[in-house]
Amino acid sequence: MAEPRKRAASLRARLLWWLIPPMLALQAVYGVVAYSNALESADQAYDRTLLASARNISERITLTPEGVRVDVPYISLDTFEVGMNATMFYRVSGVHGEFVSGYDDLPPFDASQPRTKLYPALVSFYDRTYRGQPIRIAALRQPVMDASGTHGGMALIEVGETLDSRQALTRNILLDVLWGQLMLVLAAVLVIWLFTRRALAPLDALREEVARRQPGATTPLSLDSAPREAAPLVAAMNGYMARLDQVLAAQRRFIADAAHQLRTPLAVLHTQAQLAAREHDPEEQRRIAQGLADSTARMAALADRLLSMARAAHGGAEAPRVLDLAALAKEVCLELTPAARARRIDLGFEGVGALPVLGTDLLHELVTNLVENALRYTPSGGVVTARVHRAGVAVVLEVEDDGPGIAPSERAQVLEPFYRGKAAGLRAAGEANPGGSGLGLTIVRDIAAAHDATLALLDGAGGKGLLARVSFPPA
Numbered sequence: 001m002a003e004p005r006k007r008a009a010s011l012r013a014r015l016l017w018w019l020i021p022p023m024l025a026l027q028a029v030y031g032v033v034a035y036s037n038a039l040e041s042a043d044q045a046y047d048r049t050l051l052a053s054a055r056n057i058s059e060r061i062t063l064t065p066e067g068v069r070v071d072v073p074y075i076s077l078d079t080f081e082v083g084m085n086a087t088m089f090y091r092v093s094g095v096h097g098e099f100v101s102g103y104d105d106l107p108p109f110d111a112s113q114p115r116t117k118l119y120p121a122l123v124s125f126y127d128r129t130y131r132g133q134p135i136r137i138a139a140l141r142q143p144v145m146d147a148s149g150t151h152g153g154m155a156l157i158e159v160g161e162t163l164d165s166r167q168a169l170t171r172n173i174l175l176d177v178l179w180g181q182l183m184l185v186l187a188a189v190l191v192i193w194l195f196t197r198r199a200l201a202p203l204d205a206l207r208e209e210v211a212r213r214q215p216g217a218t219t220p221l222s223l224d225s226a227p228r229e230a231a232p233l234v235a236a237m238n239g240y241m242a243r244l245d246q247v248l249a250a251q252r253r254f255i256a257d258a259a260h261q262l263r264t265p266l267a268v269l270h271t272q273a274q275l276a277a278r279e280h281d282p283e284e285q286r287r288i289a290q291g292l293a294d295s296t297a298r299m300a301a302l303a304d305r306l307l308s309m310a311r312a313a314h315g316g317a318e319a320p321r322v323l324d325l326a327a328l329a330k331e332v333c334l335e336l337t338p339a340a341r342a343r344r345i346d347l348g349f350e351g352v353g354a355l356p357v358l359g360t361d362l363l364h365e366l367v368t369n370l371v372e373n374a375l376r377y378t379p380s381g382g383v384v385t386a387r388v389h390r391a392g393v394a395v396v397l398e399v400e401d402d403g404p405g406i407a408p409s410e411r412a413q414v415l416e417p418f419y420r421g422k423a424a425g426l427r428a429a430g431e432a433n434p435g436g437s438g439l440g441l442t443i444v445r446d447i448a449a450a451h452d453a454t455l456a457l458l459d460g461a462g463g464k465g466l467l468a469r470v471s472f473p474p475a
Helices: 011-058 074-081 164-199 201-212 231-278 282-313 325-342 362-377 440-450
Strands: 061-064 067-070 088-093 099-102 123-130 133-145 151-162 321-324 346-350 356-359 383-391 394-401 454-459 466-472
Touching: 011 088, 011 123, 011 133, 011 151, 011 164, 061 133, 061 151, 067 099, 151 164, 164 201, 231 282, 321 325, 325 346, 325 356, 325 362, 325 383, 325 394, 356 362, 356 466, 362 383, 362 394, 362 440, 362 466, 440 454, 440 466
Parallel strands: 346 383
Antiparallel strands: 061 067, 088 099, 088 151, 123 133, 133 151, 321 356, 383 394, 394 466, 454 466
């Protein structure tokens, strides 16, 4: 069982499909950049808080004869912890690095840490791990003086805090940014959807116009309301409908002509049947019966020609393959040799080697029609020659006879269905009219067109008879 055919995506869906992934990718890049900027902003904001705490402590440092002293009430740190999830730690070291106050197990100060240039202070910021938690430390070097104002050296104030508050602030900033970007993307998708809906409205109107058309309507579509981008499509559709109109007109003419051609032999059959019913003489009955058989054979031949013409007009149903045109023409000549001998016509074939073309089984019918047509109109004792040769890159089939030929003025008309030239009834004195349906060359023309080949009707050798030439492209 054949799998159901998937429907192609609409233009709106394709636009959204091509626009949304890049927008999401840009949002992701923007999110990374925003997160980095938010982290930097949070660090700067909380670093200022650490520096403010260190400065608050430095203002309570005094230098006594016993050394550096500091009075750090808990409230001085609690002021900076209000509304924060972080835990703060501090340590004050004297001018000689001795422990003065705070948490003596804080990670030791690394003197190689660079001084920040963001603040007018001798302060360094760095990250450490303390009691199993990552912390951020501000190390402030503060000059200390005794009561007389004499400079006593540099005290070190270290204030650290856990990163909980920083990380919470960073997450909040990032979520706000991403939420805003998501709303922007959704708004953009909505705008794109509405815009494409409005922009594609002319195509929807064109679709509705085509859907409203009655079967067989081939009038061109209007280009006035079509957008410039869709104008080539509408023009192509109009061109297709013009060609379709020509095909339908040809079919209507063919049906009318076929009905006209069938009406006469049917009337003859009817008349002969009536005569046979009234006739009592056995000899006359046999003569009428023979006439009925002949009429029936002509009708069968006409029906075969009509079917062949229909097949040729549609190019056949089989896929083309490589065929040896020389072998095919030789085979047809052998098949028609008995008919040629019966009328004492010299039927010959000229060709050397294989000459491949790309075609279908309709080529057998093309060659048969050309040879039969030549045999039908060549008088007894005449010559018909089929030849296949190469002319440049083309492979050429020629069927030549020495019959009455076709006048140049009629060569275009004889390719139309049921047309028979003025010379069609001419034969040598005493020979019967060759008959014919007027479809042979029409079938040849259609089969040649289906194979991208060209048909030409020319004078035979010495201006006598007819030379039918079909040129095929290389396989």
